[in-house]
Amino acid sequence: MKVYRRGEETPDLTPRPGVYYVSKWRGLIVVKKWPRRRKRIHPNQQDAVDAFKRATWMARNVPAIEQTVAMDMARTGPFTWKDILLMSYYGTLYTARTEDGELIAPWRLVMDTIQELLAAIGDQQAMLLYHDGTKWAALLAGDDGKVLTAHGSSANPTWETASGGGGAPGHPISTHMIHAGFIVRDRAAEDRFYKSLLGFHLYWHGGMKKAETDWVDMQVPNGKEWLEYMLNVEPNPSPREAGVFRHLALGVPDIKPAVRLAKRSGWPMPEPAQIGRDGKWQLNLYDPDLTRVEVMEFRPVEAPCCAKYTGPHPGSR
Numbered sequence: 001m002k003v004y005r006r007g008e009e010t011p012d013l014t015p016r017p018g019v020y021y022v023s024k025w026r027g028l029i030v031v032k033k034w035p036r037r038r039k040r041i042h043p044n045q046q047d048a049v050d051a052f053k054r055a056t057w058m059a060r061n062v063p064a065i066e067q068t069v070a071m072d073m074a075r076t077g078p079f080t081w082k083d084i085l086l087m088s089y090y091g092t093l094y095t096a097r098t099e100d101g102e103l104i105a106p107w108r109l110v111m112d113t114i115q116e117l118l119a120a121i122g123d124q125q126a127m128l129l130y131h132d133g134t135k136w137a138a139l140l141a142g143d144d145g146k147v148l149t150a151h152g153s154s155a156n157p158t159w160e161t162a163s164g165g166g167g168a169p170g171h172p173i174s175t176h177m178i179h180a181g182f183i184v185r186d187r188a189a190e191d192r193f194y195k196s197l198l199g200f201h202l203y204w205h206g207g208m209k210k211a212e213t214d215w216v217d218m219q220v221p222n223g224k225e226w227l228e229y230m231l232n233v234e235p236n237p238s239p240r241e242a243g244v245f246r247h248l249a250l251g252v253p254d255i256k257p258a259v260r261l262a263k264r265s266g267w268p269m270p271e272p273a274q275i276g277r278d279g280k281w282q283l284n285l286y287d288p289d290l291t292r293v294e295v296m297e298f299r300p301v302e303a304p305c306c307a308k309y310t311g312p313h314p315g316s317r
Helices: 043-061 064-076 081-089 114-121 187-197 239-245 255-265
Strands: 021-025 028-033 128-131 136-139 146-149 158-161 177-183 201-206 215-219 226-230 247-252 281-286 292-297
Touching: 114 136, 177 239, 187 215, 187 226, 239 247, 247 255, 255 281, 255 292
Parallel strands: 177 226, 247 292
Antiparallel strands: 021 028, 128 136, 146 158, 177 247, 201 215, 215 226, 281 292
16 A cells, blocks of 8 residues: 655545545544546546545544544644545554554554553553543552542542441441440439449430430540430330330441441331431441441531530540
């Protein structure tokens, strides 16, 4: 195949009425017209008619992405777009070589498909693609247990170690138990043990009604976890009711990942996550023995009812 370069003599491919007209629309080759009459072609027009046929073939058979890349490269490379028609028609668009056998430089980076363009960035399984503000880049797959973490629009994403509440499948909802609750019949008697003897102090108290106290949180000395007195419980609660009162709580910085993980696991959620009377988001789950496991955010998102907090919150420095 003869490859014409810029500056060399090329066939006269100037469009002529009734012969052919090949144009570029949004970077694609568009065939506009076919000769009006099939008649003997003058030798001076034969090259033009051949170019028209090749353009027709390219428009019908070459993927649009390749047409676009080819037309774009023609504007900056050593070939004209008419040269590209010839090269594409003969199947040598991306294999053109010089007389010395060296690949033509502009075509070294041209890929056949988008898949190959992405493969040039990286082909590791589970690799992620992101824009670093200047170019597209690859984030290699993270180690098992890592969580993909965004850092805003001005920083690149990273893999981070899953923390409490990460919500990653196969990883715990929380790694921090912040309190446990149990039924108390005599608050004063419990205070003599936990407060006077063991040094616990009041963290918060509240109830279903503002004027009542149904729950008393007693925080450990020099710590942030607590025990919860569950008051005003009927003498003989059902197993379900007893499981609600005798409970434990796991702390998370954000309730939403915990909700997502619980949904993905398929474990029943009798009620959606909600803000409790203490002003903290919480999600109630139940184990097979009907014991309530309360997933709770470390810090309140609104003012609690009934009383103010008197101690530090878990999860804070």
